[in-house]
Amino acid sequence: MAPNATTDRYSVLLPTYNERENLPIIVWMLVKVFTEHKLDFEIIVIDDNSPDGTLDVAKRLQDLYGSDRIVLRPRAGKLGLGTAYVHGIKNATGNFVIIMDADMSHHPKFIPQFIQKQRDGNCDIVTGTRYAGDGGVYGWDLRRKLTSRGANVLADVLLSPGVSDLTGSFRLYKKHVLAKIIDSTISKGYVFQMEMMIRARQFDYSIAEVPITFVDRVYGESKLGANEIIGYLKGLATLVVSV
Numbered sequence: 001m002a003p004n005a006t007t008d009r010y011s012v013l014l015p016t017y018n019e020r021e022n023l024p025i026i027v028w029m030l031v032k033v034f035t036e037h038k039l040d041f042e043i044i045v046i047d048d049n050s051p052d053g054t055l056d057v058a059k060r061l062q063d064l065y066g067s068d069r070i071v072l073r074p075r076a077g078k079l080g081l082g083t084a085y086v087h088g089i090k091n092a093t094g095n096f097v098i099i100m101d102a103d104m105s106h107h108p109k110f111i112p113q114f115i116q117k118q119r120d121g122n123c124d125i126v127t128g129t130r131y132a133g134d135g136g137v138y139g140w141d142l143r144r145k146l147t148s149r150g151a152n153v154l155a156d157v158l159l160s161p162g163v164s165d166l167t168g169s170f171r172l173y174k175k176h177v178l179a180k181i182i183d184s185t186i187s188k189g190y191v192f193q194m195e196m197m198i199r200a201r202q203f204d205y206s207i208a209e210v211p212i213t214f215v216d217r218v219y220g221e222s223k224l225g226a227n228e229i230i231g232y233l234k235g236l237a238t239l240v241v242s243v
């Protein structure tokens with residue numbers, strides 16, 4: 001990759017809840033990708049007091065890689081994904097922010113493609129998509145596939161933002177763009193990702209897509225349960241009324 005801005009710094013937000021097995025692997029993969037591509041970066045871990053001791057693992061990783069690379073911004077309890085991102089961005093020092101899951105569903109190998117795409121078009125946002133081009137999902141059962149597809153189709157029909165993967169969370173943002181979008185969002189939990197795209201369209205930000213393969217986690221469990229799905233539907237209804 002030919003860097004066209006040597007001053008660019010990428011802040012990766014990693015929200016964690018019970019990710020002690022996954023965290024060392026994803027951090028190692030991220031460090032490798034950024035180092036190989038000679039990109040400046042920091043990884044911000046937002047742990048919500050995980051009972052499995054994820055924060056202790058994160059502290060050991062900070063000792064290993066240094067506090068300029070691994071930044072810890074823990075919270076006292078499980079406050080949800082949406083507010084974890086808000087908390088993370090407040091602490092980001094990069095001019096770009098990358099949001100991704102910590103469970104290796106989002107492979108860091110796609111990050112150079114996100115960055116190239118952003119640089120090619122000077123885009124405000126690059127979003128990973130499982131539902132266009134070569135994108136896809138591996139490892140989900142039929143119920144989970146239908147839930148994800150259904151959530152996307154519903155949001156697309158009701159709000160039509162013209163983004164193929166509305167509920168995905170592997171994205172790159174210009175930091176000032178992300179800050180402005182976050183300021184305007186009202187959602188918490190999983191619907192937050194979808195609202196981000198709606199707000200981005202309202203502000204006329206440019207959005208490019210990169211097909212990604214989402215691979216279901218090997219270690220640990222998804223936190224997406226019935227409560228989150230009901231929360232998503234309620235959040236979507238609130239948005240439809242307010243937008």
Ligand SMILES: Nc1nc2c(ncn2[C@@H]2O[C@H](COP(=O)(O)OP(=O)(O)O[C@H]3O[C@H](CO)[C@@H](O)[C@H](O)[C@@H]3O)[C@@H](O)[C@H]2O)c(=O)[nH]1
Nearest residue numbers: 015016017046048080081084101102103167169222223224
């Ligand atoms: N700090 C914090 N982190 C959390 C919380 N809930 C989940 N996380 C972290 O957020 C990431 C995603 O959580 P999962 O529970 O593994 O998500 P998923 O079921 O695999 O859902 C994926 O697909 C959804 C729909 O397609 C996406 O909306 C979602 O963001 C994610 O990519 C993981 O790194 C997990 O540890 C929380 O309350 N607090």
